[in-house]
């Protein structure tokens with residue numbers, strides 16, 4: 470008898486913001502293949518990462534734990550591969566498991582991928598062209614473009630699978646990570662187009678924390694030639710130059726996304742051809758969001774929406790009604806419990822997320838979280854972004870820039886006066902108006918501070934714990 474448990478294909482890109490996907494209402498591009506997953510499955514509109522940076526988000530996804538409990542708080546931290554992860558548990562439960570593409574959680578006996586029958590990963594960030602891969606410990610170079618290669622390797626692995634056992638495939642793309650190197654096929658896409666600038670492109674960071682103004686991720690000031698890859702034309706005003714840099718950057722970013730979209734299409738076509746569509750859960754997500762000129766920025770890290778939000782779309786014809794949209798708050802720590810649930814494996818008590826299976830099925834659970842906790846640890850380390858933590862509810866977001874490194878690896882040990890930011894997302898969806906000192910919000914502020922405190926206690930993140 471064939472195993473009734475579903476196959477799981479988890480496709481994750483790097484720095485692909487939801488607002489660069491047409492199924493999320495993108496104003497700047499179209500992603501027809503990714504849209505297929507949303508149209509034939511479910512789109513989550515409030516999926517958030519718990520620490521908006523590459524390695525930490527990946528560690529949280531694998532372990533179902535927040536950064537302070539899985540040990541990967543910053544880009545300097547590596548995952549101890551003896552920790553419990555969902556692939557390890559699925560492998561134990563009889564799944565064939567593989568990870569192909571970006572790993573970014575360290576290398577060597579204690580940090581190489583574990584819990585995988587097969588692994589073939591990029592060293593560190595990896596390269597866009599003719600990248601090296603480490604296949605089960607052996608490094609070799611593969612000719613071609615990284616997104617195509619990761620897809621080729623993924624399909625090749627599915628081809629040689631044991632058809633009598635379910636499989637878990639983590640297909641992790643490098644793109645569209647900085648510096649956005651484009652393949653030949655998409656090099657001329659958008660050539661004659663003018664990509665619209667976001668509404669907050671000329672943000673002047675007034676009426677917000679000092680942290681927002683201090684961040685060094687401005688398109689006009691902080692990008693360099695490696696980002697825009699050409700000599701700027703002479704005679705432009707500073708504002709024109711900013712627009713020019715944005716066009717250079719965003720077009721390359723979107724070209725990298727277009728290649729991912731094509732390659733996801735190839736994976737979906739493969740599943741159709743193999744008759745695997747019905748019994749395979751297909752996820753598309755990204756390790757976190759990205760500023761696409763929003764607030765005049767590129768990069769991520771902040772708890773602001775564009776960076777906090779992850780695209781998260783899932784297709785599973787057996788349980789998910791086509792065209793579903795989910796509004797509840799979910800987090801990257803929920804992914805591991807979800808896959809364990811589908812594999813019929815008990816979810817370890819210590820995991821901090823919840824299975825999303827009821828939401829996939831369109832059930833309305835009596836109780837679901839109404840707030841999520843976020844924390845960024847790399848105080849002033851890169852792009853001069855202050856460490857912060859905060860809480861987001863459906864309507865509000867409270868952020869506390871606590872102004873210290875608190876020993877996080879790689880963080881800069883420099884004290885800044887602590888600051889709070891409070892946003893009313895109903896009235897101010899772009900987070901331009903900090904109302905923390907507005908007396909009209911004093912009750913809301915007190916409630917949110919209490920909620921933040923409770924979350925920190927519940928989630929066991931109690932270093933530097935204080936209520937005000």
Ligand code: CA
Nearest residue numbers: 483484523756
């Ligand atoms: Ca990333």
